[in-house]
Amino acid sequence: MITLASDFGSPYPAAMRGVICARTDGRIVDVTHEFPRQDVRAAAFWVREVLPCFPPATHCVVVDPGVGTDRAAVVVEADGHRLVAPDNGVVVPVARRLGNATDGRPDDETEAFDVWEYEYENSEMASSTFHGRDLFAPTAAAVHDADGPGELDRCVRTDEWVDLRFPDPEVGEEGAVGEILVVDDFGNAVTNVPGEVVAGLGSVRVDGERVPVRAAYAELDAGDRLVTVGSHGNVELAVNRGRGDRAFGVAVGDRTALDW
Amino acid sequence: MITLASDFGSPYPAAMRGVICARTDGRIVDVTHEFPRQDVRAAAFWVREVLPCFPPATHCVVVDPGVGTDRAAVVVEADGHRLVAPDNGVVVPVARRLGNATDGRPDDETEAFDVWEYEYENSEMASSTFHGRDLFAPTAAAVHDADGPGELDRCVRTDEWVDLRFPDPEVGEEGAVGEILVVDDFGNAVTNVPGEVVAGLGSVRVDGERVPVRAAYAELDAGDRLVTVGSHGNVELAVNRGRGDRAFGVAVGDRTALDW
Amino acid sequence: MITLASDFGSPYPAAMRGVICARTDGRIVDVTHEFPRQDVRAAAFWVREVLPCFPPATHCVVVDPGVGTDRAAVVVEADGHRLVAPDNGVVVPVARRLGNATDGRPDDETEAFDVWEYEYENSEMASSTFHGRDLFAPTAAAVHDADGPGELDRCVRTDEWVDLRFPDPEVGEEGAVGEILVVDDFGNAVTNVPGEVVAGLGSVRVDGERVPVRAAYAELDAGDRLVTVGSHGNVELAVNRGRGDRAFGVAVGDRTALDW
Numbered sequence: 118m119i120t121l122a123s124d125f126g127s128p129y130p131a132a133m134r135g136v137i138c139a140r141t142d143g144r145i146v147d148v149t150h151e152f153p154r155q156d157v158r159a160a161a162f163w164v165r166e167v168l169p170c171f172p173p174a175t176h177c178v179v180v181d182p183g184v185g186t187d188r189a190a191v192v193v194e195a196d197g198h199r200l201v202a203p204d205n206g207v208v209v210p211v212a213r214r215l216g217n218a219t220d221g222r223p224d225d226e227t228e229a230f231d232v233w234e235y236e237y238e239n240s241e242m243a244s245s246t247f248h249g250r251d252l253f254a255p256t257a258a259a260v261h262d263a264d265g266p267g268e269l270d271r272c273v274r275t276d277e278w279v280d281l282r283f284p285d286p287e288v289g290e291e292g293a294v295g296e297i298l299v300v301d302d303f304g305n306a307v308t309n310v311p312g313e314v315v316a317g318l319g320s321v322r323v324d325g326e327r328v329p330v331r332a333a334y335a336e337l338d339a340g341d342r343l344v345t346v347g348s349h350g351n352v353e354l355a356v357n358r359g360r361g362d363r364a365f366g367v368a369v370g371d372r373t374a375l376d377w
Numbered sequence: 378m379i380t381l382a383s384d385f386g387s388p389y390p391a392a393m394r395g396v397i398c399a400r401t402d403g404r405i406v407d408v409t410h411e412f413p414r415q416d417v418r419a420a421a422f423w424v425r426e427v428l429p430c431f432p433p434a435t436h437c438v439v440v441d442p443g444v445g446t447d448r449a450a451v452v453v454e455a456d457g458h459r460l461v462a463p464d465n466g467v468v469v470p471v472a473r474r475l476g477n478a479t480d481g482r483p484d485d486e487t488e489a490f491d492v493w494e495y496e497y498e499n500s501e502m503a504s505s506t507f508h509g510r511d512l513f514a515p516t517a518a519a520v521h522d523a524d525g526p527g528e529l530d531r532c533v534r535t536d537e538w539v540d541l542r543f544p545d546p547e548v549g550e551e552g553a554v555g556e557i558l559v560v561d562d563f564g565n566a567v568t569n570v571p572g573e574v575v576a577g578l579g580s581v582r583v584d585g586e587r588v589p590v591r592a593a594y595a596e597l598d599a600g601d602r603l604v605t606v607g608s609h610g611n612v613e614l615a616v617n618r619g620r621g622d623r624a625f626g627v628a629v630g631d632r633t634a635l636d637w
Numbered sequence: 638m639i640t641l642a643s644d645f646g647s648p649y650p651a652a653m654r655g656v657i658c659a660r661t662d663g664r665i666v667d668v669t670h671e672f673p674r675q676d677v678r679a680a681a682f683w684v685r686e687v688l689p690c691f692p693p694a695t696h697c698v699v700v701d702p703g704v705g706t707d708r709a710a711v712v713v714e715a716d717g718h719r720l721v722a723p724d725n726g727v728v729v730p731v732a733r734r735l736g737n738a739t740d741g742r743p744d745d746e747t748e749a750f751d752v753w754e755y756e757y758e759n760s761e762m763a764s765s766t767f768h769g770r771d772l773f774a775p776t777a778a779a780v781h782d783a784d785g786p787g788e789l790d791r792c793v794r795t796d797e798w799v800d801l802r803f804p805d806p807e808v809g810e811e812g813a814v815g816e817i818l819v820v821d822d823f824g825n826a827v828t829n830v831p832g833e834v835v836a837g838l839g840s841v842r843v844d845g846e847r848v849p850v851r852a853a854y855a856e857l858d859a860g861d862r863l864v865t866v867g868s869h870g871n872v873e874l875a876v877n878r879g880r881g882d883r884a885f886g887v888a889v890g891d892r893t894a895l896d897w
Contacts, residue, residue, distance in 0.1 A: 118398065120391075122388075122391070125822065126671070126821075126822030126823075127669040127670075127671035127672075127822060128642075128668060128669040128672070128683045128686075128687055129687075129821070129822075129868075130669075131640075131642070131667075131668040131669055131687040131690075132686065132687045132690045132868075133690075134666055134668075134690075134691075135687060135688070135689075135690030135691035135692075136690050138638065138666065138691055138692055138694075139690065139691060139692045145666070146394055146398065146405070147391075148388060148391040148394075149387040149390075149391055150387075151386070151387035151388070152387075154822075154823060155878050163388045166388075166392065167388055167389075167391040167392045167395060168395070169395075170391075170392045170394075170395030170399065170510065171394075171395035171398055171399060172395075172398055172399045174398075182854070182855060182877075182878055183853075183855045184853060184854065184855065185852055185853025185854065185855065185856070186853055186855045186856065244866075244867075244868040245852040245853045245865070245866075246853065246854065246865060246866075246867050246868050246873075247868030250690065250868060251868070301386075301389070302385065302386030302387060302389075302414075303386075303414060332445055332505040333443075333444060333445025333446055333505045333506065334442070334444065334445065334506065335442055335443045335444065335445065335446045336445070336446065345505070345506060346504075346505075346506075347504075347506050347507070348389075348392075348504040348506050348507030348510060348511070353506075357442075358415050358442055378658065380651075382648075382651070406654055406658065406665070407651075408648060408651040408654075409647040409648035409650075409651055410647075411646070411648070412647075412648070423648045426648075426652065427648055427649075427651040427652045427655060428655070429655075430651075430652045430653075430654075430655030430656050430659065430770065431654075431655035431659060432655075432658055432659045434658075561646075561649070562645065562646030562647060562649075562674075563646075563674060592705055592765040593703075593704060593705025593706055593765045593766065594702070594704065594705065594766065595702060595703045595704065595705065595706045596705070596706065605765070605766060606764075606766075607764075607766050608649075608652075608764040608766050608767030608770060608771070613766075617702075618675050618702055
């Protein structure tokens with residue numbers, strides 16, 4: 118199985134599907150092509166959430182503002198999954214999570230994944246603007262059909278790769294200061310604050326205003342603001358049947374202060 | 378075959394696809410994940426239109442504003458199809474249509490479908506905000522692989538389920554008063570008025586203004602308003618190469634009066 | 638393999654998938670359903686770019702503002718691919734490219750594709766507004782399962798079909814005047830000017846203002862305008878990490894003058 122994830126929207130992903138279908142019979146499953154355009158950190162967050170739901174597969178993740186420059190292409194192997202991506206950190210958080218999956222120590226410092234740099238066969242033929250089609254899709258097809266990245270001529274093990282870590286929240290005795298990492302399609306504003314910090318609380322102050330903490334959106338009336346813990350385990354600013362980002366007046370990258 | 382339909386947008390459906398791929402080899406076909414957010418009635422309308430085009434399959438339909446509350450999960454069997462959904466009525470109209478499919482009596486009062494309540498194995502483990510991933514996707518995989526819902530330990534036949542019916546239009550000798558049920562991506566405003574009422578008419582008055590009745594959008598000039606009968610069989614307010622909702626100034630839930 | 642491309646958005650394509658699944662076991666791959674609504678020329682441009690990436694397949698392309706009128710349905714065969722579409726020119730550019738693919742003479746005047754007109758079996762049963770479901774999807778399934786269009790009873794060879802050609806740019810010694818053909822989801826404004834004309838140039842004047850010519854977006858600072866050659870081989874007006882259409886103030890159909 119080959120999964121595809123990108124910020125390409127439409128119709129560029131079709132070229133990637135075509136290139137893969139022309140090279141392998143492997144099943145293709147789209148993750149999404151609607152990541153926020155050129156937002157490597159948001160894509161890194163979401164692939165960390167969704168790819169571990171899949172059985173071991175080859176995942177092609179292309180959010181690549183550096184396309185056409187000399188940034189490398191990497192193949193990462195973690196817990197039986199293979200990740201094909203530009204070397205900009207977009208698959209590092211998911212590799213870290215997958216690599217530690219079996220022992221339940223997410224974000225452990227002992228990395229349990231391997232990185233190869235992939236030199237594309239015809240890279241001089243590739244366009245400078247669409248490596249999804251010309252580099253990553255054919256690489257994903259090759260990786261899918263190989264027994265392992267090490268089997269491929271043009272894959273070279275490397276210890277030099279671009280890391281990406283989400284910012285740490287400041288968690289104290291009386292509150293936490295976090296940052297909005299992503300806003301989902303419902304408008305829920307997802308912070309980097311771990312859900313544990315609001316466990317057992319009936320309410321918290323968000324940037325000074327008191328807001329109820331609830332397990333489910335529908336525990337409040339339509340239009341009411343709440344703090345909840347999303348499916349990713351982080352604190353989320355939300356509105357029942359509405360958009361949390363608008364109601365709280367926040368956007369990606371904003372800092373937000375929670376007090377209890 | 379397992380079909381997926383939701384209002385999740387991106388990227389949450391990828392988690393559902395992953396969960397299903399990890400549990401069954403069944404083919405996955407996406408219906409859509411762009412239903413109007415949390416609009417159970419609109420989703421009920423569209424799945425009634427599109428799911429009967431499929432061969433018998435397991436259909437997972439998740440538009441679920443009550444996620445995390447004590448609303449039940451249901452499995453509905455109708456005419457060989459199996460529908461997995463929250464118990465909020467979203468699959469009742471399609472079940473009714475499927476169940477009556479063979480005798481051509483749509484919306485007949487004699488229900489020809491069966492309902493099971495499904496108690497999820499690890500419901501205490503599930504998140505409170507993403508039952509698509511934690512409850513409905515694994516249930517759909519289990520239902521797909523089973524010979525029937527009755528075979529599953531945690532499926533219990535029930536006669537208590539949440540109904541959903543579309544409002545009836547008022548149709549008289551000189552006109553009809555209906556409601557806009559949905560607006561499609563082209564901007565066509567779909568009413569609950571059956572197409573038969575405009576059969577043979579050259580024009581009708583819509584909220585007082587005379588508008589031609591035509592079988593095809595392109596029978597008029599670009600930008601011209603028309604009344605037509607959509608592929609769903611209902612009266613539709615449309616504009617050739619434009620958006621009917623804007624030209625008629627209507628939105629979902631608005632009442633509209635047709636006179637002839 | 639059957640690919641699907643349309644301007645239908647959501648959820649109408651699901652009905653097409655269902656109809657096809659009910660008639661054939663062939664694999665379905667979505668190209669896109671987000672072509673600009675009813676823009677036959679834009680769809681013709683994009684399918685010319687992406688369909689040749691696929692191995693030989695049946696491609697169902699429906700952008701059809703004339704739905705319900707007497708426009709014909711065509712099946713086009715080119716280089717082993719079969720294209721099912723309304724007879725409005727939407728698949729002619731890709732057929733021309735596929736037909737000439739082997740000898741590397743794109744847009745050659747010697748056509749190397751064949752056209753059949755397809756008369757649908759139950760056309761009197763079809764809706765007037767959704768031939769994607771009632772005509773093109775079943776035709777694509779039939780074409781997929783047949784050894785060739787000529788094998789189908791209702792397919793008749795024809796030399797009369799609607800052509801579609803993109804406008805030619807005016808290219809002179811000191812500049813070119815072109816037209817914006819499409820704007821992609823990143824906001825890159827794609828012209829009809831072939832990339833060769835800016836080869837080796839460090840900058841050009843676009844509508845009078847000097848703009849650097851670069852191979853990759855990221856060779857400039859975020860927000861900087863550039864002229865580049867897109868993956869389609871045409872000159873593109875772009876912005877690094879931004880939208881070229883807005884920065885250059887252009888939209889589809891606008892003329893643009895490049896001087897060197």
